[in-house]
Amino acid sequence: MLPSNKRTRTGSSRHRGVRRGTASAALAVLLLAITACGSDDAVRDGSAPEVPDDLECFSGSLSGAGSSAQENAMTAWIAGYQGGCEEARVYYNSIGSGGGRSQFIDGAVTFAGTDSAMDPEENADARERCGGSDTINLPAYVVAIAVVFNLEGVDSLNLRPETVAGIFNQDITRWDDPEIAEDNPDVDLPDMAITPVNRSDESGTTENFTHYLEQAAPDAWPHEADGQWPLTPRESAQGNSGIADTVKRAEGSIGYVEMSHMHGMSAASIGVGDEFVEISPEAAAQVVAGSPRREDNPSEYDLALDLDYGTTEAGSYPVVLVSYETVCLDYPDDQEAERVKAFLRYVVSPEGQELASQETGSAPVNDTLREQLLESIDAVS
Known part of the structure; x- marks a missing residue:
């Protein structure tokens, strides 16, 4: 296990996040520069982002790439996490889902953000990068x-x-x-x-x-x-x-x-x-809640969904996107595994999901899906 630099509640500089609206241009610059290292702005109501009492921190860096749909949510998550974990640095390059999956398969990044879950062929291509293990897709961002x-x-x-x-x-x-x-x-x-x-x-x-x-x-x-x-x-x-x-x-x-x-x-x-x-x-x-898991998921820990875009259920908005964090089930490097697990536990936490919702209008995952996500994250080694 990596040494933990648990955050404390003293010192406001450790809890600063992202303000909606006025921060948008600054956030875009951060992501275009590939580096997303947190911001000195507060969230839109002027307060610091809430972080879980049991927040797990790591020392060092973690890199991801992919979905531009996740761009604003990921910036908020990075700011929130780094506000509580001052020795952690998380980087995300919003190059698009296809580019993120390619960089992940090539081993250039630890995780991919993707609006389309890895298909069986991509999963096979990623096995070398994942030390022979399968990949798993974690639906962490639900948005119209x-x-x-x-x-x-x-x-x-x-x-x-x-x-x-x-x-x-x-x-x-x-x-x-x-x-x-x-x-x-x-x-x-x-x-x-x-x-x-x-x-x-x-x-x-x-x-x-x-x-x-x-x-x-x-x-x-x-x-x-x-x-x-x-x-x-x-x-x-x-x-x-x-x-x-x-x-x-x-x-x-x-x-x-x-x-x-x-x-x-x-x-x-x-x-x-x-x-x-x-x-x-x-x-x-509503659409996501009524959608089953994809039939060809390679592992019980892969939570890729088969969305019902053609729903006629009253009150449903069917033009919907579920964006995934794609990771290895087993990483060749122990530190890589521990870092991605710590960050993703924050991403799917009630605090992380609420922060993304405030910043982007996304729908926080429900408690049932959160339990499944945490079980899958715990299985990463």
């Missing part, structure tokens, strides 16, 4: 994907799954199209071309979004779910922040981003059964 748009004078829209699919398949090309107008009778829709914006990089957000289109609107979306966008794009951008920035700049555009990247943008309400459901953490959590 917003369908954001930029139309002057229009703050809200209702979009059925078939309409969303038609827009992104470039079959519905103008904002006053009858398929949009029918569900928005009180909205003054402009006679303007629609510019769909998709990810240019391999993306777990794209994979989850195309899973939704494939399951919820199969007749209007003739493509298999994939992390790479299947069409020649009208407009594309890298990362969730890239899509958000592009949509903000271009009137008539529409895109898809993880909820914490909305930054005050307008988001569509999505058709579910006979109703339209606004985006919210609670509505997204």
